[in-house]
Amino acid sequence: MRVLVVTAVAAEAAAVTGAGADTAPGPVLPGGYALTRTPAYDVLVGGVGPAAAAAATATALAVADAAGEPYGLVVSAGIGGGFPPHAPVGSVVVSDSVVAADLGAETPDGYLPVDALGFGRTVHPSPAGLSALLAEALGAVHAPVLTVSTVTGSAARAAELTARHPRAAAEAMEGFGVAEAAAAHGLPVVEIRAVSNAVGPRDRAAWRIGDAMAALRQAFHQLVPVLQEQP
Template sequence: MKTLVVAATELEISASIPTLIETNTDYLVTGVGMVATAFSMGQHLSNNSYDLLINVGIAGTFNPYHQLGSIHRIKTDRIHEFGAENDQDFIPIDSLGFGNSVFVEILPQLSLPAEFYDIPYIDGITVNKAHGSEDSIKKIKNEYGLGLLESMEGAAFFYVANKLRIPCIQVRTISNLVERRNTENWNIPLALKELNTWLQSFVTVLQSS
């Protein structure tokens, strides 16, 4: 299965690059954010075709009961606040009739290794501004609940894959609780370790099957 691993930063996959090379798995570092992700993927996929796209990275969680370093697969991802304000109300782009804000995982016809199916599902939102205000965090929890991860690229990744109808999955490990910004509570090294342990195992089994 010809596979492309997509990450925002090289830091997120650096520990896995030797394994990706050994297993003939292509990888793409897009840069941070939705614009960089969409541009880099569009440019790369205009000249390359794949059976599966895998987006990996770290994320923040809105659920204080989630363990840092835990791994999740994203079922649906939403571009947060993509639309228009009407006084105190928000109108999603979907309701305005100018596009979509929610994009989804597309599984390939062939079964994937158990390393994927063993991961619990969760939904995601993709943001241009990582949340660090108690008011905005409370608003998101009231609207979507606690079962939500936050990234800056996930929906853009799904968007490109959905438009091109390429099977795609997104897997993220939790590096921090979304709260008033306090980097002392983050554990990026643990999140990266768990992410790369999973990625190396997954691509090794995938490319040997």
């Protein structure tokens, strides 16, 4: 099974491709997107935020389909914030669903997700068996991962998200965009996040980006044999 891994930035892609596999530059895709190939997966740097991630992912999937080399799985990967106590700093989260946490409308009675308004969707379930297998292989938290357009920076916002999504273990900015593109091509999607900080008040001094990148690298090192076994 061919696997496409989508990261937001080059540093995350380097952690993924640096998991011990041989790498080679892939073709330059329309839009100038960078693609790196390894024996287990291809890695795409898609940009920050759900819109950029969706555009990049859709481009890569369309090029692969046109070449007669379609992917069988799409993975959104990188670092992100963890919701305590579910996902402490340094832990890894594998999605059981990818959720657009702020795609909707504020009303006098509170927030309404876009699907409650009668438009689109806000949840992409990850394939239950595969995502559970990946989480078990990594010793990771298996829970919803939220996609936000604005990273949480206050206790009030963290409490609001936790109240709406009590099982959520992580937040990041790209997963739902990747999932939308994957769904348009009929492909399953899984999100994998290494936790660099707690979701809550913005405190750069408490961020552990290096530790999270190391955890991301180790996660993909462990995943290589698992992905290679998939039909």
